[in-house]
Structure formats: C-alpha cells, structure tokens
Amino acid sequence: MTDETPSVAQQSALIKGLRxxxxxxxxxRLSDIASTTGLSYSTVHRILADLVAHGWVHxxxxxxxxxxxxxxxxxxxxxxxxxxxxxxxxxxxxLRDSTGYTVHFAVRRQGQLTYTVKVDGEGSNLMRSYVGMExxxxxxxxxxxxxxxxxxxxxxxxxxxxxxxxLTDRTVVTRHQLFDQLTVAWQRGWALDDxxxxxHTRCIGVxxxxxxxxxxxxxxxxxxxRELGPDQIAALAPAVVATGKAVSGALADLPDxxxxxxx
Numbered sequence: 001m002t003d004e005t006p007s008v009a010q011q012s013a014l015i016k017g018l019r020x021x022x023x024x025x026x027x028x029r030l031s032d033i034a035s036t037t038g039l040s041y042s043t044v045h046r047i048l049a050d051l052v053a054h055g056w057v058h059x060x061x062x063x064x065x066x067x068x069x070x071x072x073x074x075x076x077x078x079x080x081x082x083x084x085x086x087x088x089x090x091x092x093x094x095l096r097d098s099t100g101y102t103v104h105f106a107v108r109r110q111g112q113l114t115y116t117v118k119v120d121g122e123g124s125n126l127m128r129s130y131v132g133m134e135x136x137x138x139x140x141x142x143x144x145x146x147x148x149x150x151x152x153x154x155x156x157x158x159x160x161x162x163x164x165x166x167l168t169d170r171t172v173v174t175r176h177q178l179f180d181q182l183t184v185a186w187q188r189g190w191a192l193d194d195x196x197x198x199x200h201t202r203c204i205g206v207x208x209x210x211x212x213x214x215x216x217x218x219x220x221x222x223x224x225x226r227e228l229g230p231d232q233i234a235a236l237a238p239a240v241v242a243t244g245k246a247v248s249g250a251l252a253d254l255p256d257x258x259x260x261x262x263x
Contacts, residue, residue, distance in 0.1 A: 020047045021067075024057055028064035055130065085117060087250040092119050092219065095243045099221060099236055101228075102127050105208075105247070106135055106142050107217035111158055113143055116217075127222060128198060136197060138164050138178055139171045141205025142218035144191035148182040149207050149215050155182065170195045190237050195225055202228040204237050206244035211252020219244055 016039060023036045034044040048065060051057035058068045088105055096103045102121035106113045113135040118127070137143035137159060147155050156175075164173055172178050185191035193203040205220035221240050228236075 016043065017047050017051065020044055021051060021056055024048075024051075024065050025067055028066060030063075030065070033065065055133070084251060084254055087254060088247050089117060089119075091243050091246045091250065092117055095219075095221060095239060096121060098239060101221045101223040101236075103219065103221050103243075104129060104142065105217065105219045108146060108215060111161060113137065113140075113146065113217060121223065127201070136167065137162055138173070139167055139193060139196035141191045141193040141203035141220040141222075142207075143205075144178075144181060144185055144193070145205040145207040145218045145220075146215055147178075148185035148191060149209075152179065155179070167197055168195055168199050172196065188237075189241050192233065193220075193222075200225045202233065204228075204233060204240045206241055208244050208248050208251070211248060216251065219247060 016037070019037050020033060020039070023033050027033050027036055030041065030045060030048065033048070034041045037044060039047075048057060048059070052059050052065075052068070055068045058066045060066065085105075092103045092105055096119045100122040103117075103119045104115055105117040106115050115129055115131050115133045115135065118129055118131055120127075135143050137147055147158065150158065155178075165171075166173050172181060181191070189206065191205045193201070193205065195201060197203075201222060202225045203220045203222040205218055207215050207218045210216045219240070221236065
C-alpha cells in the first residue's frame, strides 16, 4: 500500500525530484512539501536529502528547506546564452580524451569564478563540482592560477570579499603561505590544488586570458591524488597549459559580443 495517488506513484524518479524542487520555492516544511506534491512523507524526505547533498536545496538550522545555490547558478548561465562555449568545449574534450581526467572551465564575473563547463573523466572518482558552482579562489587550481596573474594588492583586495577558510587539512589560509604558492604558480605558468579543496583530489589549473592580458577565467584538470603523483603532474601540466593557450586563442578570434565580458 502507498499513500501516493496512482498518477503520482507512476511518475518517474526524475519527475518526482523536479516536482519537489519546484515546490521548495514556495514551501519550506517537509509536511507541506509532501502535501503539495502528493508524494509520501518518506519519498519527499529521501528526495530532499539528495537535493541538499548536491546543492539544489538548502536546509537551515530550523530544518526548513529553501532553494540552494545550484538552481540559481544554472539559471543565470542559461540566461546568458554563452554561445562562446561552442568554441571552448572542443579543446576541453581533447584534454579529457588525451588524459582521461576531469576537465573544468570557469569564468570570472564580478570577482567570482563560476564553473560553466565540466567534462567528466574516465575514472571512478566523482567530483562534487557542478556547472554554476562558485569556486573558492584560495584553494582551487583555477582560483590560484587567476590570483597569480594579479599584483599583491589586487590579491588582497580580491580576497577581502571572500571567505578564506580551511576546507581540508591541506588548505592554506595564511597570507604568507598563499603568496608563496602564487609566486610558484606565476613562475611555472600553472597552479596546483593538492587536496586543498577536496580531500584526495589534485588539480592542475591555468588562467585563461582573452587574447590579451584580460583574464576571463581559467581551466583545470582534476583526478585522484593516488593517480596524480608528482611525476604525473609534471608530465601532464604542459598539456593543461597548451589547452589554456588554445582556449585563449579561440576566444580572441570571436567578436566582442560573443566573448566573456571582463569580470
């Protein structure tokens, strides 16, 4: 027996999840969400747990539910109609296909970096990242690559409006240590996230200029730490750098109204 009506019970899991997500915009209590959707209490509770875990819904201290950051990020990306991506994605796919690792592309707008492309790798490691997600600047490979192109005063000013907090045991949060990392990144042309944003994950990142010195974002290649040791990182970094240059060239060839606005 089930307390769901036959028509609701026959809906696919996807439709049920979308319905719950839709109702969260106007109802914040579990009982009200269940009543409005026509789904059972247990079904709604399970769906909400998944939506919270993946950033689609936020649960506050009072156990009320609210739309998370992920729907807003996805909606803003759709509204912008980023047609420049058709010129970027082939280069990201080529890097993924040649290495087998996950590749991300992020753009810089209003001082924030946001993923606009994620190309999953072949391995079993599932990154928690998603399109529309904002990146921490101080502990991601793309964030540090972009910061490394700034002078120290710009770095301090940029980070003053963000949370510089410890996400793993390896996250660098002191100014002195971060500047040391940024100096190394600038010297070699790429930055490393060594388990600083996600435990057991390493990423190689580069900043992407729009044909000149205007940094529009960056790209990275990510994999498990046990797969990306020092030797592998040294061998793969040139491919990431080359892809960054290829993407930069592709953006430079586009008309101004089709490229990423300077952020």
